[in-house]
């Protein structure tokens with residue numbers, strides 16, 4: 001997996017406020033959206049395009065446009081929903097599929113409880129969005145699922161990632177030959193015994209939407 005940490009002072013600034021436990025839900029949601037816009041710019045560097053001929057008021061010229069089939073954005077519910085608006089703003093013609101996944105708080109294993117994706121993803125470029133890559137179990141399962149359905153180019157966008165989780169995703173997907181990229185706002189220090197990213201930001205889903 002290719003890993004890119006989006007180094008930018010604005011990203012570091014917004015992440016600092018996002019991490020702060022005093023930041024309330026409305027501010028957390030707004031910062032998440034703003035961060036996604038910056039990360040999505042980085043993550044879409046290799047979005048597929050094709051030549052497109054146009055005429056300006058002055059002359060004919062050759063431009064480019066997004067190729068078909070259009071990219072598929074896959075937010076992992078629940079916390080990934082907080083990143084959807086920012087991602088769609090940058091890729092308004094993309095389609096959106098949903099995966100509902102939840103980590104068991106004791107075993108830290110992910111289960112899939114909802115799935116609304118096109119059956120056939122052959123030739124699709126997919127952007128998986130989820131704020132947190134902790135043990136990596138959720139992301140590895142999501143990516144394998146998309147590849148089994150035919151996706152042939154996957155970029156995951158996260159706000160934070162743990163080094164242990166990145167390694168685990170790499171190991172878990174080592175048999176796959178499709179290009180996989182991770183674009184993240186920061187790689188934190190480590191995971192604690194409860195599987196939380198340290199220093200992290202706590203539970204992203206709860207901070208976005210409240211404790212359920």
Ligand SMILES: O=P(O)(O)OC[C@H]1O[C@H](OP(=O)(O)OP(=O)(O)O)[C@H](O)[C@@H]1O
Pocket residue numbers: 076077078079080101102103104108110130131132133134135136137138139165195203204205206
């Ligand atoms: O890398 P992992 O160890 O698998 O953990 C990361 C997952 O945990 C969080 O979701 P959570 O299970 O809390 O669900 P939620 O979005 O509904 O809060 C987060 O949004 C990731 O999906």
Ligand SMILES: O=c1cc[nH]c(=O)[nH]1
Pocket residue numbers: 079132134195196197198200201202203204205
């Ligand atoms: O630190 C963590 C780890 C998993 N999920 C979160 O929301 N936060």
Ligand SMILES: [Mg+2]
Pocket residue numbers: 079203204205206
């Ligand atoms: Mg959660």
